[in-house]
Amino acid sequence: MVDENITVSDNSDIDEGGTAELRGYLSKWTNYIHGWQDRFIVLKDSTLSYYKSELESNLGCRGALCLKKAKVKPHEFDDCRFDVSVNDCVWYLRASNPEEKQQWIDILESFKVESGYGTSSDSSSNGGGLRRHGSVTSLQSTGSNGRTSRRLTEKIAELDTYSELLSKQSLQLQNYFDKCVASCPQINDESVEAIDAVKLVDGGVDLRTQSGDAGDVGGAGEVRATGASFRATCGATLTTLHHCLDLLRRRERQARQAEDLYMALKNQLTEARLASKPGPDHEEGPHSTLPDDEFYDAVETGFDKMEEERCARVVPPAERTRDQVELPPPALDNRLTVHPLWPEINRISTEQIQAAFEEVGGGIGWQLFAEEGDMRMYRREMEVDGMVMDPLKAMHKVRGVSAREMCHYFFNPRYRYEWETTLETMTIVEEISSDALVFHQTFKRIWPASQRDALFWSHVRADDTTYAVTNHSTSNAEYPPNTGACIRLFVTVCLACRSSWPAGAAPTRDNITTSIAYCSTVNPGGWAPAGVLRAVYKREYPKFLKRFTGYVVDQCRGKPLAI
Numbered sequence: 001m002v003d004e005n006i007t008v009s010d011n012s013d014i015d016e017g018g019t020a021e022l023r024g025y026l027s028k029w030t031n032y033i034h035g036w037q038d039r040f041i042v043l044k045d046s047t048l049s050y051y052k053s054e055l056e057s058n059l060g061c062r063g064a065l066c067l068k069k070a071k072v073k074p075h076e077f078d079d080c081r082f083d084v085s086v087n088d089c090v091w092y093l094r095a096s097n098p099e100e101k102q103q104w105i106d107i108l109e110s111f112k113v114e115s116g117y118g119t120s121s122d123s124s125s126n127g128g129g130l131r132r133h134g135s136v137t138s139l140q141s142t143g144s145n146g147r148t149s150r151r152l153t154e155k156i157a158e159l160d161t162y163s164e165l166l167s168k169q170s171l172q173l174q175n176y177f178d179k180c181v182a183s184c185p186q187i188n189d190e191s192v193e194a195i196d197a198v199k200l201v202d203g204g205v206d207l208r209t210q211s212g213d214a215g216d217v218g219g220a221g222e223v224r225a226t227g228a229s230f231r232a233t234c235g236a237t238l239t240t241l242h243h244c245l246d247l248l249r250r251r252e253r254q255a256r257q258a259e260d261l262y263m264a265l266k267n268q269l270t271e272a273r274l275a276s277k278p279g280p281d282h283e284e285g286p287h288s289t290l291p292d293d294e295f296y297d298a299v300e301t302g303f304d305k306m307e308e309e310r311c312a313r314v315v316p317p318a319e320r321t322r323d324q325v326e327l328p329p330p331a332l333d334n335r336l337t338v339h340p341l342w343p344e345i346n347r348i349s350t351e352q353i354q355a356a357f358e359e360v361g362g363g364i365g366w367q368l369f370a371e372e373g374d375m376r377m378y379r380r381e382m383e384v385d386g387m388v389m390d391p392l393k394a395m396h397k398v399r400g401v402s403a404r405e406m407c408h409y410f411f412n413p414r415y416r417y418e419w420e421t422t423l424e425t426m427t428i429v430e431e432i433s434s435d436a437l438v439f440h441q442t443f444k445r446i447w448p449a450s451q452r453d454a455l456f457w458s459h460v461r462a463d464d465t466t467y468a469v470t471n472h473s474t475s476n477a478e479y480p481p482n483t484g485a486c487i488r489l490f491v492t493v494c495l496a497c498r499s500s501w502p503a504g505a506a507p508t509r510d511n512i513t514t515s516i517a518y519c520s521t522v523n524p525g526g527w528a529p530a531g532v533l534r535a536v537y538k539r540e541y542p543k544f545l546k547r548f549t550g551y552v553v554d555q556c557r558g559k560p561l562a563i
Contacts, residue, residue, distance in 0.1 A: 029092035067111035333433035349470040352494035356517035394518040403467040403497030411460040453486040468496040490523040
Protein backbone atom coordinates (compact mmCIF):
# COMPACT_ATOMS: atom_id res chain seq x y z
CA MET A 1 0.00 0.00 0.00
CA VAL A 2 1.46 3.30 -1.06
CA ASP A 3 1.25 5.71 1.82
CA GLU A 4 0.09 8.87 0.08
CA ASN A 5 -2.35 11.43 1.33
CA ILE A 6 -5.41 12.41 -0.62
CA THR A 7 -4.69 15.55 -2.61
CA VAL A 8 -7.07 18.18 -3.90
CA SER A 9 -5.79 20.19 -6.83
CA ASP A 10 -6.75 23.77 -7.54
CA ASN A 11 -5.72 23.88 -11.21
CA SER A 12 -7.34 26.26 -13.61
CA ASP A 13 -9.22 23.67 -15.65
CA ILE A 14 -11.78 23.25 -12.89
CA ASP A 15 -15.06 24.88 -13.79
CA GLU A 16 -15.99 27.91 -11.79
CA GLY A 17 -18.39 26.96 -9.06
CA GLY A 18 -17.52 23.25 -9.47
CA THR A 19 -15.71 20.94 -7.11
CA ALA A 20 -11.95 20.51 -6.88
CA GLU A 21 -10.18 17.49 -8.33
CA LEU A 22 -9.41 14.71 -5.84
CA ARG A 23 -6.64 12.18 -6.34
CA GLY A 24 -4.59 9.68 -4.37
CA TYR A 25 -3.45 6.06 -4.09
CA LEU A 26 -5.75 3.29 -2.87
CA SER A 27 -5.52 -0.49 -2.99
CA LYS A 28 -7.95 -1.92 -5.54
CA TRP A 29 -8.88 -5.59 -5.68
CA THR A 30 -8.12 -6.99 -9.13
CA ASN A 31 -8.76 -10.75 -9.12
CA TYR A 32 -8.18 -13.78 -6.95
CA ILE A 33 -4.78 -14.42 -8.50
CA HIS A 34 -3.23 -10.96 -8.11
CA GLY A 35 -5.36 -9.82 -5.17
CA TRP A 36 -4.97 -6.20 -4.05
CA GLN A 37 -2.93 -3.80 -6.16
CA ASP A 38 -2.08 -0.14 -5.61
CA ARG A 39 -3.95 2.08 -8.06
CA PHE A 40 -4.01 5.85 -8.60
CA ILE A 41 -7.62 7.04 -8.06
CA VAL A 42 -8.87 10.35 -9.51
CA LEU A 43 -12.22 12.04 -8.77
CA LYS A 44 -13.15 14.77 -11.22
CA ASP A 45 -16.45 16.09 -12.58
CA SER A 46 -18.46 13.55 -10.53
CA THR A 47 -16.52 10.71 -12.18
CA LEU A 48 -14.27 8.29 -10.31
CA SER A 49 -11.43 6.95 -12.48
CA TYR A 50 -8.41 4.78 -11.77
CA TYR A 51 -4.98 4.36 -13.31
CA LYS A 52 -2.20 1.87 -12.73
CA SER A 53 0.02 4.67 -11.44
CA GLU A 54 0.22 8.44 -11.34
CA LEU A 55 2.68 8.38 -14.22
CA GLU A 56 0.01 6.78 -16.44
CA SER A 57 -2.73 9.25 -15.51
CA ASN A 58 -2.21 11.09 -18.80
CA LEU A 59 -2.50 7.94 -20.91
CA GLY A 60 -6.18 7.20 -20.33
CA CYS A 61 -7.96 5.62 -17.39
CA ARG A 62 -8.44 1.87 -16.94
CA GLY A 63 -11.99 2.28 -15.66
CA ALA A 64 -14.49 4.89 -14.51
CA LEU A 65 -17.72 5.15 -12.48
CA CYS A 66 -20.34 7.92 -12.40
CA LEU A 67 -20.77 8.86 -8.75
CA LYS A 68 -24.28 10.27 -9.27
CA LYS A 69 -25.41 6.70 -9.83
CA ALA A 70 -23.01 4.96 -7.45
CA LYS A 71 -23.50 3.30 -4.10
CA VAL A 72 -20.72 3.75 -1.54
CA LYS A 73 -20.64 1.13 1.21
CA PRO A 74 -18.06 0.70 4.01
CA HIS A 75 -17.06 -2.90 4.68
CA GLU A 76 -18.57 -4.64 7.70
CA PHE A 77 -15.35 -6.20 9.00
CA ASP A 78 -12.41 -4.41 7.34
CA ASP A 79 -11.90 -0.96 8.89
CA CYS A 80 -9.90 0.25 5.89
CA ARG A 81 -12.09 -1.00 3.06
CA PHE A 82 -15.08 0.42 1.19
CA ASP A 83 -16.92 -0.60 -1.99
CA VAL A 84 -18.18 1.63 -4.79
CA SER A 85 -20.76 0.04 -7.09
CA VAL A 86 -23.03 0.88 -10.00
CA ASN A 87 -25.41 -2.00 -10.63
CA ASP A 88 -23.22 -5.12 -11.03
CA CYS A 89 -19.96 -3.17 -11.45
CA VAL A 90 -18.17 -3.07 -8.08
CA TRP A 91 -14.85 -1.51 -7.14
CA TYR A 92 -13.36 -2.95 -3.95
CA LEU A 93 -11.05 -0.29 -2.45
CA ARG A 94 -8.84 -0.16 0.65
CA ALA A 95 -7.22 2.85 2.25
CA SER A 96 -4.08 2.79 4.36
CA ASN A 97 -5.99 3.60 7.56
CA PRO A 98 -9.60 4.08 8.77
CA GLU A 99 -9.28 7.88 8.79
CA GLU A 100 -8.29 7.99 5.13
CA LYS A 101 -11.10 5.58 4.27
CA GLN A 102 -13.69 7.79 5.99
CA GLN A 103 -12.34 10.85 4.19
CA TRP A 104 -12.83 9.15 0.83
CA ILE A 105 -16.34 7.99 1.76
CA ASP A 106 -17.42 11.47 2.90
CA ILE A 107 -16.20 13.07 -0.30
CA LEU A 108 -17.71 10.40 -2.55
CA GLU A 109 -21.05 10.63 -0.76
CA SER A 110 -21.13 14.39 -1.33
CA PHE A 111 -21.38 13.79 -5.08
CA LYS A 112 -24.54 11.70 -4.81
CA VAL A 113 -27.95 13.28 -5.52
CA GLU A 114 -31.44 12.46 -4.34
CA SER A 115 -33.47 10.62 -6.97
CA GLY A 116 -36.92 9.03 -6.85
CA TYR A 117 -38.25 7.40 -3.75
CA GLY A 118 -35.00 6.96 -1.88
CA THR A 119 -31.36 7.96 -2.25
CA SER A 120 -29.57 8.11 -5.54
CA SER A 121 -27.73 4.92 -4.75
CA ASP A 122 -30.98 3.07 -4.26
CA SER A 123 -32.53 4.40 -7.41
CA SER A 124 -29.43 3.86 -9.50
CA SER A 125 -29.02 0.31 -8.40
CA ASN A 126 -32.53 -0.74 -9.39
CA GLY A 127 -33.06 1.24 -12.53
CA GLY A 128 -34.72 4.24 -10.96
CA GLY A 129 -36.04 2.77 -7.75
CA LEU A 130 -39.55 3.01 -6.39
CA ARG A 131 -40.81 6.56 -6.75
CA ARG A 132 -43.20 8.22 -4.40
CA HIS A 133 -45.94 9.41 -6.72
CA GLY A 134 -48.44 12.20 -6.25
CA SER A 135 -51.81 11.66 -4.57
CA VAL A 136 -53.78 11.59 -7.84
CA THR A 137 -51.55 8.90 -9.32
CA SER A 138 -51.70 6.96 -6.08
CA LEU A 139 -55.49 7.04 -6.01
CA GLN A 140 -55.67 5.75 -9.55
CA SER A 141 -53.01 3.06 -9.15
CA THR A 142 -53.76 -0.47 -8.07
CA GLY A 143 -52.90 -1.09 -4.44
CA SER A 144 -51.29 -4.22 -3.03
CA ASN A 145 -54.51 -4.89 -1.09
CA GLY A 146 -57.57 -5.31 -3.32
CA ARG A 147 -60.01 -4.63 -0.53
CA THR A 148 -58.32 -1.36 0.38
CA SER A 149 -58.35 -0.31 -3.26
CA ARG A 150 -62.08 -1.06 -3.63
CA ARG A 151 -62.95 0.77 -0.43
CA LEU A 152 -60.98 3.79 -1.54
CA THR A 153 -62.84 3.80 -4.89
CA GLU A 154 -66.16 3.60 -3.09
CA LYS A 155 -65.27 6.50 -0.82
CA ILE A 156 -64.24 8.61 -3.81
CA ALA A 157 -67.66 7.91 -5.40
CA GLU A 158 -69.34 8.98 -2.16
CA LEU A 159 -67.36 12.21 -2.19
CA ASP A 160 -68.56 12.89 -5.75
CA THR A 161 -72.19 12.45 -4.61
CA TYR A 162 -71.71 14.67 -1.57
CA SER A 163 -70.08 17.28 -3.76
CA GLU A 164 -73.18 17.47 -5.96
CA LEU A 165 -75.52 17.64 -2.93
CA LEU A 166 -73.46 20.35 -1.27
CA SER A 167 -73.47 22.36 -4.48
CA LYS A 168 -77.28 22.23 -4.78
CA GLN A 169 -77.89 22.88 -1.07
CA SER A 170 -75.47 25.78 -0.94
CA LEU A 171 -77.19 27.38 -3.96
CA GLN A 172 -80.60 26.92 -2.35
CA LEU A 173 -79.43 28.44 0.94
CA GLN A 174 -77.78 31.31 -0.89
CA ASN A 175 -81.14 31.94 -2.61
CA TYR A 176 -82.84 32.15 0.79
CA PHE A 177 -80.25 34.65 2.03
CA ASP A 178 -80.67 36.82 -1.06
CA LYS A 179 -84.45 36.99 -0.49
CA CYS A 180 -83.87 37.92 3.15
CA VAL A 181 -81.67 40.83 2.12
CA ALA A 182 -84.22 41.97 -0.47
CA SER A 183 -87.10 41.79 2.08
CA CYS A 184 -85.20 43.78 4.70
CA PRO A 185 -83.74 46.97 3.20
CA GLN A 186 -82.34 47.97 6.54
CA ILE A 187 -79.81 45.16 6.26
CA ASN A 188 -76.55 46.30 4.71
CA ASP A 189 -72.92 45.22 4.56
CA GLU A 190 -72.14 47.07 7.77
CA SER A 191 -74.58 44.98 9.85
CA VAL A 192 -72.77 43.06 12.53
CA GLU A 193 -75.59 40.92 13.73
CA ALA A 194 -76.22 37.53 12.17
CA ILE A 195 -79.29 37.13 9.97
CA ASP A 196 -81.48 34.12 10.61
CA ALA A 197 -83.67 33.35 7.59
CA VAL A 198 -86.00 31.24 9.70
CA LYS A 199 -86.65 34.12 12.17
CA LEU A 200 -87.36 36.43 9.26
CA VAL A 201 -89.97 34.05 7.93
CA ASP A 202 -91.46 33.60 11.39
CA GLY A 203 -91.62 37.39 11.70
CA GLY A 204 -93.96 37.65 8.71
CA VAL A 205 -91.58 38.02 5.77
CA ASP A 206 -92.88 36.08 2.77
CA LEU A 207 -89.89 35.04 0.72
CA ARG A 208 -92.05 33.70 -2.07
CA THR A 209 -93.60 37.09 -2.79
CA GLN A 210 -90.16 38.49 -3.39
CA SER A 211 -89.07 35.85 -5.78
CA GLY A 212 -92.08 35.79 -8.02
CA ASP A 213 -91.82 32.01 -8.31
CA ALA A 214 -93.82 30.01 -5.80
CA GLY A 215 -91.85 26.87 -6.62
CA ASP A 216 -88.48 28.31 -5.78
CA VAL A 217 -88.74 28.63 -2.05
CA GLY A 218 -90.84 27.34 0.72
CA GLY A 219 -91.68 28.49 4.16
CA ALA A 220 -89.88 28.25 7.47
CA GLY A 221 -90.06 24.44 7.47
CA GLU A 222 -88.27 24.23 4.17
CA VAL A 223 -85.53 26.58 5.32
CA ARG A 224 -85.00 24.46 8.41
CA ALA A 225 -84.96 21.25 6.33
CA THR A 226 -82.43 22.66 3.87
CA GLY A 227 -80.14 23.83 6.69
CA ALA A 228 -80.31 20.42 8.42
CA SER A 229 -79.55 18.67 5.14
CA PHE A 230 -76.58 20.94 4.54
CA ARG A 231 -75.15 20.18 7.98
CA ALA A 232 -75.67 16.45 7.52
CA THR A 233 -74.01 16.50 4.10
CA CYS A 234 -71.02 18.42 5.49
CA GLY A 235 -70.65 15.92 8.32
CA ALA A 236 -70.85 12.96 5.97
CA THR A 237 -68.29 14.59 3.71
CA LEU A 238 -65.84 15.12 6.56
CA THR A 239 -66.34 11.54 7.76
CA THR A 240 -65.66 10.18 4.29
CA LEU A 241 -62.55 12.36 3.98
CA HIS A 242 -61.24 10.93 7.25
CA HIS A 243 -61.84 7.42 5.90
CA CYS A 244 -59.94 8.32 2.75
CA LEU A 245 -57.01 9.62 4.77
CA ASP A 246 -56.92 6.42 6.82
CA LEU A 247 -56.98 4.32 3.68
CA LEU A 248 -54.21 6.42 2.12
CA ARG A 249 -52.06 6.05 5.23
CA ARG A 250 -52.62 2.30 5.13
CA ARG A 251 -51.61 2.18 1.49
CA GLU A 252 -48.55 4.28 2.29
CA ARG A 253 -47.48 1.78 4.96
CA GLN A 254 -48.09 -1.11 2.59
CA ALA A 255 -46.05 0.63 -0.10
CA ARG A 256 -43.16 1.16 2.31
CA GLN A 257 -43.30 -2.46 3.47
CA ALA A 258 -43.34 -3.60 -0.14
CA GLU A 259 -40.34 -1.43 -0.93
CA ASP A 260 -38.43 -2.65 2.13
CA LEU A 261 -39.13 -6.24 1.11
CA TYR A 262 -38.11 -5.50 -2.46
CA MET A 263 -34.83 -3.90 -1.39
CA ALA A 264 -34.05 -6.77 1.01
CA LEU A 265 -34.65 -9.33 -1.71
CA LYS A 266 -32.66 -7.26 -4.18
CA ASN A 267 -29.71 -7.03 -1.78
CA GLN A 268 -29.85 -10.78 -1.21
CA LEU A 269 -29.85 -11.34 -4.96
CA THR A 270 -26.91 -8.95 -5.40
CA GLU A 271 -24.93 -10.65 -2.64
CA ALA A 272 -25.68 -14.06 -4.12
CA ARG A 273 -24.60 -12.85 -7.55
CA LEU A 274 -21.36 -11.38 -6.20
CA ALA A 275 -20.72 -14.48 -4.11
CA SER A 276 -20.66 -16.51 -7.31
CA LYS A 277 -17.68 -14.44 -8.50
CA PRO A 278 -14.22 -14.37 -6.93
CA GLY A 279 -13.92 -11.22 -4.82
CA PRO A 280 -11.98 -9.81 -1.89
CA ASP A 281 -14.54 -11.19 0.57
CA HIS A 282 -13.23 -14.69 -0.26
CA GLU A 283 -10.58 -14.12 2.38
CA GLU A 284 -9.11 -16.05 5.22
CA GLY A 285 -11.42 -16.61 8.14
CA PRO A 286 -14.89 -17.92 8.91
CA HIS A 287 -16.43 -15.71 6.19
CA SER A 288 -14.32 -17.22 3.42
CA THR A 289 -16.02 -19.17 0.65
CA LEU A 290 -12.95 -19.53 -1.55
CA PRO A 291 -12.27 -23.21 -2.39
CA ASP A 292 -9.03 -24.67 -1.07
CA ASP A 293 -7.55 -25.17 -4.53
CA GLU A 294 -8.16 -21.54 -5.51
CA PHE A 295 -6.89 -20.42 -2.10
CA TYR A 296 -3.64 -22.29 -2.72
CA ASP A 297 -3.36 -21.01 -6.31
CA ALA A 298 -3.61 -17.43 -5.06
CA VAL A 299 -1.04 -17.98 -2.28
CA GLU A 300 1.31 -19.74 -4.68
CA THR A 301 1.06 -16.85 -7.13
CA GLY A 302 1.90 -14.43 -4.32
CA PHE A 303 5.05 -16.36 -3.41
CA ASP A 304 6.06 -16.55 -7.08
CA LYS A 305 5.74 -12.79 -7.37
CA MET A 306 7.95 -12.28 -4.29
CA GLU A 307 10.55 -14.64 -5.73
CA GLU A 308 10.57 -12.72 -9.01
CA GLU A 309 11.06 -9.45 -7.15
CA ARG A 310 13.93 -10.95 -5.15
CA CYS A 311 15.66 -12.23 -8.28
CA ALA A 312 15.26 -8.85 -9.96
CA ARG A 313 16.72 -7.00 -6.99
CA VAL A 314 20.44 -6.27 -7.37
CA VAL A 315 22.38 -5.86 -4.13
CA PRO A 316 25.02 -3.09 -4.36
CA PRO A 317 28.57 -4.41 -3.86
CA ALA A 318 29.05 -2.18 -0.82
CA GLU A 319 26.35 -4.09 1.05
CA ARG A 320 27.90 -7.51 0.41
CA THR A 321 30.12 -7.39 3.49
CA ARG A 322 30.55 -9.21 6.75
CA ASP A 323 31.58 -7.36 9.87
CA GLN A 324 34.07 -9.54 11.74
CA VAL A 325 33.26 -7.82 15.04
CA GLU A 326 29.58 -8.77 14.91
CA LEU A 327 30.12 -12.50 14.43
CA PRO A 328 28.37 -14.53 17.14
CA PRO A 329 30.48 -14.48 20.32
CA PRO A 330 31.77 -17.86 21.57
CA ALA A 331 30.64 -17.05 25.12
CA LEU A 332 27.46 -15.63 26.66
CA ASP A 333 27.16 -11.88 27.08
CA ASN A 334 26.87 -11.08 30.81
CA ARG A 335 24.15 -8.51 30.13
CA LEU A 336 21.85 -11.31 28.99
CA THR A 337 22.22 -13.40 32.14
CA VAL A 338 20.74 -10.63 34.33
CA HIS A 339 17.81 -9.85 32.02
CA PRO A 340 14.27 -10.94 33.09
CA LEU A 341 13.95 -13.01 29.91
CA TRP A 342 17.13 -14.99 30.59
CA PRO A 343 15.50 -18.02 32.30
CA GLU A 344 13.11 -18.49 29.37
CA ILE A 345 15.79 -17.83 26.75
CA ASN A 346 18.21 -20.29 28.36
CA ARG A 347 15.61 -23.04 28.82
CA ILE A 348 14.08 -22.87 25.32
CA SER A 349 17.43 -22.44 23.56
CA THR A 350 18.87 -25.48 25.36
CA GLU A 351 15.83 -27.59 24.54
CA GLN A 352 15.84 -26.57 20.86
CA ILE A 353 19.56 -27.22 20.39
CA GLN A 354 19.27 -30.67 21.99
CA ALA A 355 16.26 -31.55 19.83
CA ALA A 356 17.76 -30.18 16.61
CA PHE A 357 20.13 -33.10 15.94
CA GLU A 358 17.99 -35.86 17.43
CA GLU A 359 17.17 -38.74 15.17
CA VAL A 360 13.89 -38.51 13.25
CA GLY A 361 13.13 -42.24 13.25
CA GLY A 362 11.42 -44.40 15.84
CA GLY A 363 8.10 -43.51 17.41
CA ILE A 364 8.55 -39.72 17.22
CA GLY A 365 6.35 -39.62 14.13
CA TRP A 366 8.46 -37.54 11.73
CA GLN A 367 7.41 -37.93 8.10
CA LEU A 368 9.78 -37.24 5.20
CA PHE A 369 7.98 -34.90 2.80
CA ALA A 370 10.78 -33.34 0.69
CA GLU A 371 14.22 -34.47 -0.41
CA GLU A 372 16.71 -32.71 -2.67
CA GLY A 373 20.41 -33.59 -2.70
CA ASP A 374 21.76 -33.37 0.85
CA MET A 375 18.57 -31.73 2.12
CA ARG A 376 15.76 -33.70 3.76
CA MET A 377 12.66 -32.18 5.33
CA TYR A 378 10.40 -33.85 7.88
CA ARG A 379 7.15 -32.89 9.55
CA ARG A 380 4.70 -34.08 12.17
CA GLU A 381 1.03 -33.32 11.63
CA MET A 382 -0.42 -31.45 14.60
CA GLU A 383 -3.48 -29.22 14.96
CA VAL A 384 -4.44 -27.07 17.95
CA ASP A 385 -7.97 -25.64 18.07
CA GLY A 386 -8.40 -26.39 14.37
CA MET A 387 -5.19 -24.57 13.35
CA VAL A 388 -2.28 -26.37 11.74
CA MET A 389 0.88 -26.25 13.85
CA ASP A 390 2.95 -28.95 12.15
CA PRO A 391 6.49 -29.04 13.62
CA LEU A 392 9.04 -29.08 10.81
CA LYS A 393 12.64 -30.24 10.74
CA ALA A 394 15.11 -29.84 7.90
CA MET A 395 18.51 -31.56 7.71
CA HIS A 396 21.03 -30.11 5.27
CA LYS A 397 24.76 -29.94 4.55
CA VAL A 398 26.57 -26.95 3.12
CA ARG A 399 30.19 -26.89 1.99
CA GLY A 400 32.51 -23.91 2.11
CA VAL A 401 31.03 -22.06 5.12
CA SER A 402 31.29 -22.48 8.88
CA ALA A 403 28.59 -22.84 11.51
CA ARG A 404 29.55 -19.48 12.94
CA GLU A 405 29.11 -17.78 9.58
CA MET A 406 25.72 -19.42 8.98
CA CYS A 407 24.41 -18.21 12.34
CA HIS A 408 25.94 -14.77 11.82
CA TYR A 409 23.84 -14.11 8.73
CA PHE A 410 20.74 -15.69 10.23
CA PHE A 411 20.93 -13.65 13.45
CA ASN A 412 22.24 -10.27 12.30
CA PRO A 413 19.33 -7.96 11.32
CA ARG A 414 21.55 -6.10 8.88
CA TYR A 415 21.17 -8.85 6.28
CA ARG A 416 17.63 -10.04 6.94
CA TYR A 417 15.96 -8.05 4.17
CA GLU A 418 18.38 -9.62 1.69
CA TRP A 419 17.37 -13.26 2.24
CA GLU A 420 13.90 -13.01 3.82
CA THR A 421 11.63 -12.26 0.85
CA THR A 422 8.38 -12.21 2.88
CA LEU A 423 9.58 -9.49 5.26
CA GLU A 424 7.83 -6.11 4.97
CA THR A 425 9.04 -4.24 8.09
CA MET A 426 11.44 -5.07 10.90
CA THR A 427 11.88 -3.21 14.17
CA ILE A 428 14.41 -3.93 16.92
CA VAL A 429 12.24 -3.56 20.00
CA GLU A 430 15.04 -4.13 22.54
CA GLU A 431 18.77 -4.75 22.36
CA ILE A 432 19.25 -7.04 25.32
CA SER A 433 22.89 -7.84 24.60
CA SER A 434 25.27 -8.56 21.73
CA ASP A 435 23.81 -12.07 21.43
CA ALA A 436 20.10 -11.39 22.12
CA LEU A 437 17.59 -9.03 20.53
CA VAL A 438 13.82 -8.59 20.56
CA PHE A 439 12.25 -8.09 17.13
CA HIS A 440 8.88 -7.07 15.79
CA GLN A 441 8.41 -8.11 12.17
CA THR A 442 5.55 -7.53 9.74
CA PHE A 443 5.28 -9.90 6.82
CA LYS A 444 3.98 -9.09 3.37
CA ARG A 445 0.37 -9.97 2.91
CA ILE A 446 -0.25 -12.78 0.45
CA TRP A 447 -3.89 -12.69 -0.57
CA PRO A 448 -6.21 -14.33 0.38
CA ALA A 449 -4.42 -14.97 3.68
CA SER A 450 -4.52 -12.15 6.22
CA GLN A 451 -1.37 -10.18 6.92
CA ARG A 452 0.77 -11.48 9.80
CA ASP A 453 3.22 -10.02 12.27
CA ALA A 454 5.45 -11.57 14.93
CA LEU A 455 7.11 -10.39 18.14
CA PHE A 456 9.97 -12.61 19.30
CA TRP A 457 13.33 -12.69 21.00
CA SER A 458 16.33 -14.00 19.06
CA HIS A 459 19.38 -15.48 20.75
CA VAL A 460 22.62 -16.80 19.22
CA ARG A 461 25.02 -18.98 21.21
CA ALA A 462 27.89 -21.44 20.90
CA ASP A 463 27.52 -24.85 22.53
CA ASP A 464 30.67 -26.98 22.19
CA THR A 465 31.02 -27.44 18.41
CA THR A 466 27.53 -26.11 17.67
CA TYR A 467 26.38 -22.59 16.90
CA ALA A 468 22.64 -22.00 17.06
CA VAL A 469 20.11 -19.19 16.68
CA THR A 470 16.78 -19.60 18.51
CA ASN A 471 13.73 -17.38 17.94
CA HIS A 472 10.73 -17.60 20.24
CA SER A 473 7.59 -15.46 20.53
CA THR A 474 7.28 -13.10 23.46
CA SER A 475 5.07 -10.20 24.57
CA ASN A 476 5.50 -6.47 24.92
CA ALA A 477 2.95 -3.88 26.04
CA GLU A 478 4.00 -1.51 23.26
CA TYR A 479 3.27 -4.16 20.61
CA PRO A 480 -0.06 -5.79 21.57
CA PRO A 481 -1.29 -8.62 19.33
CA ASN A 482 -4.16 -8.37 16.83
CA THR A 483 -4.77 -4.64 17.29
CA GLY A 484 -4.46 -3.55 13.67
CA ALA A 485 -4.79 -5.22 10.31
CA CYS A 486 -2.23 -7.92 11.22
CA ILE A 487 -2.85 -11.28 12.88
CA ARG A 488 -0.14 -12.19 15.38
CA LEU A 489 1.59 -15.48 14.64
CA PHE A 490 3.63 -17.35 17.25
CA VAL A 491 6.91 -19.02 16.38
CA THR A 492 9.60 -21.23 17.81
CA VAL A 493 12.49 -21.52 15.35
CA CYS A 494 15.97 -22.92 15.78
CA LEU A 495 18.86 -22.96 13.29
CA ALA A 496 21.58 -25.23 14.70
CA CYS A 497 24.86 -25.70 12.80
CA ARG A 498 27.92 -27.94 13.28
CA SER A 499 31.11 -27.65 11.25
CA SER A 500 33.49 -30.50 10.45
CA TRP A 501 36.68 -30.93 8.43
CA PRO A 502 39.22 -33.72 7.92
CA ALA A 503 41.08 -34.78 11.05
CA GLY A 504 44.54 -33.36 11.32
CA ALA A 505 43.93 -30.71 8.69
CA ALA A 506 43.29 -27.03 9.14
CA PRO A 507 39.78 -25.88 8.16
CA THR A 508 39.56 -24.08 4.84
CA ARG A 509 36.82 -23.10 2.40
CA ASP A 510 37.61 -26.20 0.39
CA ASN A 511 37.41 -28.83 3.15
CA ILE A 512 34.87 -27.50 5.65
CA THR A 513 31.32 -28.87 5.76
CA THR A 514 28.51 -27.55 7.95
CA SER A 515 25.59 -29.72 8.97
CA ILE A 516 22.39 -27.73 9.46
CA ALA A 517 19.32 -28.65 11.48
CA TYR A 518 16.45 -26.24 11.04
CA CYS A 519 13.42 -26.72 13.33
CA SER A 520 10.24 -24.64 13.13
CA THR A 521 6.87 -24.67 14.88
CA VAL A 522 4.47 -21.93 13.79
CA ASN A 523 1.02 -21.11 15.14
CA PRO A 524 -0.59 -19.05 12.33
CA GLY A 525 -2.81 -17.27 14.85
CA GLY A 526 -5.86 -17.35 12.57
CA TRP A 527 -7.84 -19.64 10.35
CA ALA A 528 -6.47 -20.96 7.07
CA PRO A 529 -7.24 -24.21 5.20
CA ALA A 530 -5.18 -27.04 6.69
CA GLY A 531 -4.48 -28.57 3.29
CA VAL A 532 -3.31 -25.22 1.93
CA LEU A 533 -0.95 -24.61 4.85
CA ARG A 534 0.64 -28.03 4.50
CA ALA A 535 1.01 -27.56 0.76
CA VAL A 536 2.65 -24.16 1.33
CA TYR A 537 5.02 -25.66 3.91
CA LYS A 538 6.00 -28.39 1.48
CA ARG A 539 6.72 -25.83 -1.22
CA GLU A 540 8.26 -22.92 0.70
CA TYR A 541 10.40 -24.43 3.46
CA PRO A 542 12.80 -26.27 1.10
CA LYS A 543 13.01 -23.18 -1.09
CA PHE A 544 13.68 -21.00 1.95
CA LEU A 545 16.48 -23.19 3.29
CA LYS A 546 18.07 -23.53 -0.13
CA ARG A 547 17.81 -19.78 -0.72
CA PHE A 548 19.31 -18.89 2.66
CA THR A 549 22.23 -21.31 2.50
CA GLY A 550 22.95 -20.21 -1.07
CA TYR A 551 22.94 -16.60 0.12
CA VAL A 552 25.47 -17.36 2.87
CA VAL A 553 27.74 -19.25 0.50
CA ASP A 554 27.64 -16.34 -1.93
CA GLN A 555 28.38 -13.80 0.81
CA CYS A 556 31.35 -15.74 2.16
CA ARG A 557 32.94 -16.45 -1.19
CA GLY A 558 36.42 -14.92 -1.33
CA LYS A 559 36.46 -13.91 2.36
CA PRO A 560 38.53 -15.33 5.19
CA LEU A 561 36.97 -18.32 6.95
CA ALA A 562 35.58 -17.53 10.44
CA ILE A 563 35.46 -20.51 12.83
